[in-house]
Amino acid sequence: MELFSFLRGRVQICASIWFWIVLLFMLQNSRGTASASTYLIGLGSYDITGPAADVNMMGYANSEQIASGVHFRLRARTFIVAEPQGNRVVFVNLDACMASQLVKMKVIERLKARYGNLYTENNVAISGIHTHAGPGGYLQYVVYIVTSLGFVRQSFDALVDGIEQCIIQAHENLRPGSVFVNKGQLLNTGVNRSPSAYLNNPASERNKYKYNVDTEMALLKFVDNEWGPVGSFNWFATHGTSMSRTNSLISGDNKGAAARFMEDWFEENNSGSGASPIKKEKIPRRVSNIIPSMRKKYDKLIDLAATFQSSGGRHATRLLSVVRRVRSDSRQADKPRFVSAFCQTNCGDVSPNVLGAFCTDTGLPCDFNQSTCNGKNELCYGRGPGYPDEFESTRIIGDRQFRKAVDLFNGASEQLNGKVDYRHTFKDFSKLEVTLPKQGGGNEVIKTCPAAMGFGFAAGTTDGPGAFDFRQGDNKGNAFWRLVRNVLKTPSKEQIDCQKPKPILLDTGEMKEPYDWAPSILPIQILRIGQLVILSVPGGNNSPPCIL
Numbered sequence: 001m002e003l004f005s006f007l008r009g010r011v012q013i014c015a016s017i018w019f020w021i022v023l024l025f026m027l028q029n030s031r032g033t034a035s036a037s038t039y040l041i042g043l044g045s046y047d048i049t050g051p052a053a054d055v056n057m058m059g060y061a062n063s064e065q066i067a068s069g070v071h072f073r074l075r076a077r078t079f080i081v082a083e084p085q086g087n088r089v090v091f092v093n094l095d096a097c098m099a100s101q102l103v104k105m106k107v108i109e110r111l112k113a114r115y116g117n118l119y120t121e122n123n124v125a126i127s128g129i130h131t132h133a134g135p136g137g138y139l140q141y142v143v144y145i146v147t148s149l150g151f152v153r154q155s156f157d158a159l160v161d162g163i164e165q166c167i168i169q170a171h172e173n174l175r176p177g178s179v180f181v182n183k184g185q186l187l188n189t190g191v192n193r194s195p196s197a198y199l200n201n202p203a204s205e206r207n208k209y210k211y212n213v214d215t216e217m218a219l220l221k222f223v224d225n226e227w228g229p230v231g232s233f234n235w236f237a238t239h240g241t242s243m244s245r246t247n248s249l250i251s252g253d254n255k256g257a258a259a260r261f262m263e264d265w266f267e268e269n270n271s272g273s274g275a276s277p278i279k280k281e282k283i284p285r286r287v288s289n290i291i292p293s294m295r296k297k298y299d300k301l302i303d304l305a306a307t308f309q310s311s312g313g314r315h316a317t318r319l320l321s322v323v324r325r326v327r328s329d330s331r332q333a334d335k336p337r338f339v340s341a342f343c344q345t346n347c348g349d350v351s352p353n354v355l356g357a358f359c360t361d362t363g364l365p366c367d368f369n370q371s372t373c374n375g376k377n378e379l380c381y382g383r384g385p386g387y388p389d390e391f392e393s394t395r396i397i398g399d400r401q402f403r404k405a406v407d408l409f410n411g412a413s414e415q416l417n418g419k420v421d422y423r424h425t426f427k428d429f430s431k432l433e434v435t436l437p438k439q440g441g442g443n444e445v446i447k448t449c450p451a452a453m454g455f456g457f458a459a460g461t462t463d464g465p466g467a468f469d470f471r472q473g474d475n476k477g478n479a480f481w482r483l484v485r486n487v488l489k490t491p492s493k494e495q496i497d498c499q500k501p502k503p504i505l506l507d508t509g510e511m512k513e514p515y516d517w518a519p520s521i522l523p524i525q526i527l528r529i530g531q532l533v534i535l536s537v538p539g540g541n542n543s544p545p546c547i548l
C-alpha cells in the first residue's frame with residue numbers, strides 16, 4: 001500500500017493554493033519596496049539517519065519491510081531568510097517520508113528554550129522528500145504507525161535532534177546575501193502512475209496542460225555577499241519510490257541522491273575557484289572524491305584518514321581541523337559547506353518508475369484501468385529507468401534532477417526582493433464548506449466529511465501494490481472486507497453518503513481508539529520571501545512555489 005495515493009489524478013495544485021494565498025494574505029499591495037534586496041541568509045545541514053536496523057520503513061506500509069543497513073545516510077537541510085530588522089522564515093527539508101506534527105511541536109519547544117520567540121510554529125516550515133526508504137514510527141496518528149507496531153522513539157529522536165541542529169547551524173550562519181529564483185521543465189523524471197484516473201478529470205481542465213504530470217522544477221539560489229553561492233533548494237514532483245517495497249536499506253531515494261550529487265558537484269567544481277582556499281586536490285573533503293584514485297593505495301588512504309581530526313561533536317558545515325589550523329588567518333576558513341536540498345511538491349500520483357507498469361509473470365503491461373495482471377493486483381510493478389536494478393534507477397532519477405538543478409542554478413538571475421512574511425492556521429478539513437459552480441448556472445455549497453480510506457487505497461499503486469485482491473479504481477468494495485472493517489468501526493450512513501462513490505474500507509476519520517487514527521485538523525502554512533510564496537502542509541508535501 002502506498003500512503004500518498006489519495007491524491008490520485010490531481011496534479012496541478014498550484015492553482016488551487018491561490019484560494020489559501022488570497023484568504024490568508026489579503027494581498028493588497030503588500031509587495032513592498034524593490035530597493036531592499038539584501039536579506040540575511042543562513043543554511044544548515046545535519047544527519048537524521050536514525051535507526052538502521054530492525055525498524056519498519058515509512059511509505060509502503062509494508063510490515064515486512066524492515067531496515068537492515070544503510071544505502072546512504074539521511075540529512076535535514078535548512079534555509080533561513082530574514083529581513084535585517086524584520087521577519088524571518090525557516091524552511092527545513094527532511095530526507096524522510098514526510099514531516100510530522102509531533103516532531104515539529106518538539107522542535108519548536110526546543111527552539112523556544114534556545115531563542116525565545118524567534119522561531120515558532122508560524123515561521124518554521126518542515127517538509128519531507130517522501131523517500132519510502134527511511135525509518136518509520138515518528139507520527140502521532142494510528143494509521144501511520146500500524147506497520148511499525150507503534151511509536152519508535154529512536155526514529156523520533158533522530159529527527160528532532162537533527163532538525164534542531166540544522167536550524168542552529170543555519171542561524172549561526174546568517175549573513176547578508178541575496179536569493180535568486182529560476183524555473184524550468186524537467187521531462188522523463190516522473191510519469192502519472194494512474195493515467196486512467198487522470199482521464200476522469202474534465203477535458204477542459206486537462207486541455208490546460210501539455211502533460212499529465214507537473215514537469216516544472218523551481219529553484220532558489222542563495223548567494224552570500226562575500227562568499228558567493230552557498231546553497232540551493234529546489235522543488236520538483238516525483239515520488240521517492242525508486243527504491244522498491246522490498247528494499248531494506250535506509251536511503252534518501254532519488255531526491256536524497258540528487259542532493260548528494262549537487263553538493264559533491266559544487267565542492268569539486270566550484271569551491272576551488274576564486275579566493276577560496278579549498279583546493280580540491282590537496283584536501284579531499286568527501287570519501288567519494290578520494291576513493292577512485294586511491295583504490296590501489298590502501299595504506300595511503302589510511303594515512304590520509306589519520307590526518308583528519310574528529311570534529312569533537314562540533315558542526316560539520318564549518319571547516320575544522322586541517323583547514324582551520326592551517327588557514328586560521330583567513331576568514332574563508334569559516335565558509336560553510338554548500339547545502340543543496342531537493343524538496344518534494346505535488347507528487348501525489350507521480351512515479352519515478354518512468355518505463356511504465358508491467359506484470360511480473362508475463363512481462364506485459366498491466367491492465368490500464370485497474371493496474372492488475374490477469375485480475376491480480378500483486379503482480380503489477382512500475383519499472384525505473386535502471387530496471388531491474390533499483391539502485392541504478394535511484395541514481396538515474398537523482399542524476400536527472402541534479403542536472404536540471406545545476407542548469408537552473410547557473411542561470412538563476414531573477415532576484416527576490418520585498419517583504420519576508422508568513423501565515424499559519426489550523427483548518428478542520430472534516431467539515432469545510434466549498435462553493436462549486438452548478439451545471440446550468442448558479443452555485444451550490446457542498447461539505448467535506450471526515451477522512452476515510454477506500455478499497456482502492458488497499459490496492460496500493462504500481463510503485464508498491466497492496467496484498468490480497470484489492471483493485472485500483474474499485475467503487476464497489478467487497479462483502480468480506482466490509483465485515484472485517486465493521487469489527488473496527490462501522491461508518492455512519494451520513495459518512496457513507498458523503499464519501500460516495502468511494503466505498504469505505506477504513507473509516508479512519510471517525511476512529512478515535514486508542515487515539516485518533518487520522519488527522520481532521522490540519523496546519524496550513526505559507527512562507528513568503530519577496531515575490532515567492534511557498535505553501536506547506538506539515539505531515540504532507542508542499543505545493544510548488546508560486547512566483548507572484
Ligand SMILES: *[C@@H]1O[C@H](CO)[C@@H](O)[C@H](O)[C@H]1NC(C)=O
Pocket residue numbers: 261264265266268269
Ligand atoms: C566536476 O567536473 C568534471 C569535469 O566537467 C566532471 O568530470 C566531474 O564529474 C564533476 N564532479 C562532480 C562531482 O560532478
Ligand SMILES: *[C@@H]1O[C@H](CO)[C@@H](O)[C@H](O)[C@H]1NC(C)=O
Pocket residue numbers: 196368369
Ligand atoms: C478503461 O475504462 C474506460 C471507462 O470505463 C473504458 O472506456 C476503456 O475502454 C477502458 N480501457 C481499457 C484499456 O480497458
